[in-house]
Amino acid sequence: MNHDILYLIGGLAVATYAIRVLGLVTGNMIxxxxxxxxxxxxxxxxxxxLVxxxxxxxxxVGWLAAAITLMIAIYTNNVVLTMIGGVITFALVSNLL
Incomplete structure (x- = not known):
């Protein structure tokens, strides 16, 4: 195996570890x-x-389905029911319009 490839793998391993340690240290400081x-x-x-x-x-159509899904979320306060309701709502609204 070429030395350049080994240096690359080693550098990426160090960078990955450094990112994780930095996140841990920063999280503890916060x-x-x-x-x-x-x-x-x-x-x-x-x-x-994300939303x-x-x-x-x-x-x-997506905005209408999102508004209805928001109402489902407010009414049920349940993530799973909101996701299922959102998918069903989008399917129904996109087929109706």
Whole structure:
């Protein structure tokens, strides 16, 4: 095996390990700081960011299905039922319009 390939593999292994250690250290620092509340809210913030970026490129049918799905989420407060309801809603709305 070529030495360049071994250097590449070694460098990537070190970079991977460094990224994980940096995340662990940063997470521990945040937990001890006054910004610890951010870690509690992070999962919801990530979901909102993913949904918002998805909604930026959909059609009116998608917006209508998203609005109905939001109503399902508010009414049921259940992630699984909301996902199932969202898929069914999108299928029904896209076939009706």
């Amino acid at each position: 937990q001890r700081s006054r910004f610890a509340w951010v870690l509690d809210e992070l999962p919801g913030l990530l979901i909102v960011a 918002a970026s998805s909604l930026s490129s959909i059609t009116q």
